[in-house]
Structures are given as structure tokens and as C-alpha cells.
Amino acid sequence: MEIKTDVIIVGGGLVGLASALGLAQIGLKVAIVDVQVVDETLLPEFDGRASALSKTSRTMFEALGVWKDLEQHAQPISKIIVTDSELGDAVRPVFLNFDQRDGQQFPAAYMLENRFTRQALLGQVKKTQNITFFAPHKVIDMAAGVHFAQVKLDDDRVLSAPLVVAADGRNSFLRRQAGLKTVGWDYNQNGIVATIEHQHPHNGVAEEHFLPVGPFAILPLKQPCRSSLVWTERSDVATDLMSAGDDRFDYELKRRFGDHLGKIRRIGPRWSYPLSLQLAVDYVAPRLVLVGDAAHVVHPLAGLGLNLGLRDAAALVDVIADALHLGLDFGTVDVGENYQAWRRFDNLTAAFMMEALNRLFSNSSPGLRQIRDMGLGLVENSAMAKRFFMKEAAGATGNLPKLMRSPIST
Numbered sequence: 001m002e003i004k005t006d007v008i009i010v011g012g013g014l015v016g017l018a019s020a021l022g023l024a025q026i027g028l029k030v031a032i033v034d035v036q037v038v039d040e041t042l043l044p045e046f047d048g049r050a051s052a053l054s055k056t057s058r059t060m061f062e063a064l065g066v067w068k069d070l071e072q073h074a075q076p077i078s079k080i081i082v083t084d085s086e087l088g089d090a091v092r093p094v095f096l097n098f099d100q101r102d103g104q105q106f107p108a109a110y111m112l113e114n115r116f117t118r119q120a121l122l123g124q125v126k127k128t129q130n131i132t133f134f135a136p137h138k139v140i141d142m143a144a145g146v147h148f149a150q151v152k153l154d155d156d157r158v159l160s161a162p163l164v165v166a167a168d169g170r171n172s173f174l175r176r177q178a179g180l181k182t183v184g185w186d187y188n189q190n191g192i193v194a195t196i197e198h199q200h201p202h203n204g205v206a207e208e209h210f211l212p213v214g215p216f217a218i219l220p221l222k223q224p225c226r227s228s229l230v231w232t233e234r235s236d237v238a239t240d241l242m243s244a245g246d247d248r249f250d251y252e253l254k255r256r257f258g259d260h261l262g263k264i265r266r267i268g269p270r271w272s273y274p275l276s277l278q279l280a281v282d283y284v285a286p287r288l289v290l291v292g293d294a295a296h297v298v299h300p301l302a303g304l305g306l307n308l309g310l311r312d313a314a315a316l317v318d319v320i321a322d323a324l325h326l327g328l329d330f331g332t333v334d335v336g337e338n339y340q341a342w343r344r345f346d347n348l349t350a351a352f353m354m355e356a357l358n359r360l361f362s363n364s365s366p367g368l369r370q371i372r373d374m375g376l377g378l379v380e381n382s383a384m385a386k387r388f389f390m391k392e393a394a395g396a397t398g399n400l401p402k403l404m405r406s407p408i409s410t
Contacts, residue, residue, distance in 0.1 A: 010166055166294045314404050
């Protein structure tokens with residue numbers, strides 16, 4: 001049986017869901033295919049991560065109609081502090097401090113647990129008549145024709161559409177099948193994620209502690225005495241810690257966390273994710289475009305990953321809307337290359353900025369430490385430099401898609 005639609009999105013993660021909502025808003029019929037059982041993706045244990053949502057990503061969520069369901073769970077970041085120290089240092093001096101005095105970009109971002117974001121996006125998808133969800137189903141084949149692509153599912157049904165959007169993650173099946181190459185490398189680091197309850201309130205402060213093995217981030221959640229932890233560790237050490245008992249894991253956690261928020265305790269499970277840099281050389285093949293992690297995976301030290309993926313989705317909506325306005329076939333490689341030209345440079349710039357920062361800070365070289373601390377001091381004393389970094393954190397630089405330019409409601 002062949003089911004015809006306008007766009008097929010493979011991957012029902014955050015970027016795939018946002019892409020579907022944006023494309024539905026411009027009048028297209030959208031099919032989403034995802035391998036996960038939808039209800040299982042909403043369970044707290046499915047994904048323990050929290051994401052920093054930039055101001056422009058919030059604008060996009062408002063335009064998509066989901067912010068009203070997210071605002072109650074979103075913690076505005078009122079201040080960002082950056083330290084550079086050794087693990088055993090009793091005091092971690094603050095080298096960089098961003099707050100409201102550094103311009104009008106605060107809150108530059110909001111912390112949101114991924115499960116709440118997924119819940120809001122799925123809720124809006126279910127209310128949108130021109131979106132159909134196929135899950136749990138696996139894509140086993142795709143064939144690109146002259147005017148349509150056909151996607152075969154594991155139950156032998158076939159979907160056809162002028163365009164397929166690969167939002168199926170870093171190990172994208174569609175990217176591999178289309179022969180789109182990637183470049184990159186493993187960092188030999190894992191990100192350990194957990195939720196921490198602490199004695200004193202965080203007051204909306206986000207902390208980035210640069211330790212020799214990698215950044216250790218304490219990110220405020222909506223509850224005043226809870227934070228999300230993103231702990232970067234060498235892969236072998238992370239594997240050892242994840243298999244260790246609670247007592248040893250919590251001891252190592254407290255060594256890195258410090259006592260500035262009083263007594264701490266870990267709530268719920270711990271997760272570990274391998275960290276790598278992976279960039280698709282091309283985002284486009286016949287009747288196919290890549291978005292999100294299928295196109296680019298960057299180091300999480302600045303929390304840019306989700307925001308870059310959302311900007312992909314918003315840019316793709318703009319490019320397709322322009323093609324429709326001109327009466328063009330929006331699934332052609334030519335139209336896809338307009339999207340690629342828009343997004344590839346932005347994503348490359350962000351990826352290599354994260355790469356440079358990770359290499360600069362993830363070491364114990366006294367010479368490099370002196371240089372980087374001098375650099376942090378220069379930024380701390382430069383209002384212009386601070387405003388630039390705040391605009392970057394807010395996602396307000398570059399050519400913004402329309403979904404990220406609409407006014408924020410009060």
C-alpha cells in the first residue's frame with residue numbers, strides 16, 4: 001500500500017517534531033516515522049538530559065504553539081559564570097561572569113528538561129490535522145525518483161512524497177544509504193548526566209567549570225534547589241564510574257561539584273553519552289535533506305546542539321515556503337542546496353568553535369592555562385566582547401529564519 005504525502009520526516013526526536021510543525025504551518029501534509037514507541041519517549045528514564053534553549057529557539061516554539069506548555073517548566077538563566085581550575089583546587093576563581101549588567105540579552109537561554117520539550121511538541125503534533133505519525137516503525141529502504149521519493153517501512157507499507165527529511169540522528173540510516181559522507185572524530189570523552197538536589201537555591205545561575213579532563217556544567221532547573229549536571233570525563237573513566245556503586249560515584253561527583261550550594265544528593269538515574277564531532281560534508285541528496293544530528297554533532301560544552309538543529313528546521317521551512325511561492329518543486333536538489341548554503345557555514349563555525357574551546361581548556365598545561373585565563377580576563381573586562389557572546393548565547397546572530405524572528409509575547 002502506498003500512502004502519499006508532501007513531506008516525510010524520518011526521526012521523531014525534538015528536531016524532527018519541530019520540523020513537522022513548521023512545515024505543517026505552511027500548509028504541507030507531513031508524515032513522521034519513528035522507531036520508538038511514542039509513550040515510552042515520554043517516560044522520565046528515556047532521556048535524562050536537559051537542554052539550554054536559546055532566546056530565538058523560544059521564539060520559534062512560541063510560533064509553533066508549544067511555548068505555552070513549556071513555560072511552566074522553563075528556568076530562565078539569570079547569570080553565567082565560568083571558572084578554570086584543577087580538580088583538587090579548594091577555590092575556583094570566577095574568570096568570566098555574565099549577567100544583566102552586560103546588555104539586554106538576558107535571559108539569553110532557558111533550561112528545559114528534554115522530556116517536557118518532547119511532551120509539548122508531541123502534544124502539538126497530535127492536535128495538528130495535517131501531520132500523521134507512524135510509530136514504532138523502522139525505515140528499511142528509500143528510493144528517490146524523478147518527482148517523488150518512496151520510503152518503505154518494516155510493515156511493507158510505502159510512503160511517497162516530493163521530499164524526505166532525515167532527522168534520524170547521528171547514526172542516520174538515510175544519510176548512509178544516500179552515500180552522504182561525514183568527517184569528524186571521537187573526543188575520547190563521555191558526557192555523564194544526572195539531576196542534583198542541593199541545599200541552597202541556584203538563583204538561575206548556570207556554571208561552567210573547566211577542569212583538565214573537560215567541562216563540568218551545573219545548569220539550573222525550574223525547581224530552585226535542583227540542577228542538571230553535564231559532567232565531561234574521559235571515556236574509560238566514565239565507563240568505570242557508570243559501573244561503580246552509588247557511594248563511589250557520589251563521592252567523585254561531590255569532589256567536582258564543590259560545596260557552594262550546600263549539601264547535595266543525586267536524584268534518579270545517571271546516564272552517559274559518548275561525545276564526538278561529526279559533520280556531514282553535504283546535507284542534500286536527490287529528494288533528501290539532513291537536519292539536526294543527522295547533519296552535525298558538536299561538543300555539548302555550550303549547549304548549542306538542539307538550538308542548531310532547531311535553526312536547521314526553521315531554515316528548511318523558509319526555503320520550502322519560498323519554493324512553494326514561486327511554484328517550484330521543493331524536493332529538488334537545487335532547492336535543497338539553498339538550505340545547505342544557509343545552514344552549513346553556521347554549523348561548521350559552531351562546531352569548530354566548540355572544538356577549539358574543548359582543546360584549549362581540556363588539559364593541564366600550565367602555559368595554556370595562563371594564556372586562556374588571560375583571555376578570559378580580557379573578555380571579562382570588555383563590554384563589547386560580552387555583548388557579542390551574549391548575542392551568540394541568545395542565538396541572535398546571523399541570518400535568522402522567520403520562525404525565529406517573530407516577537408516574543410509578554
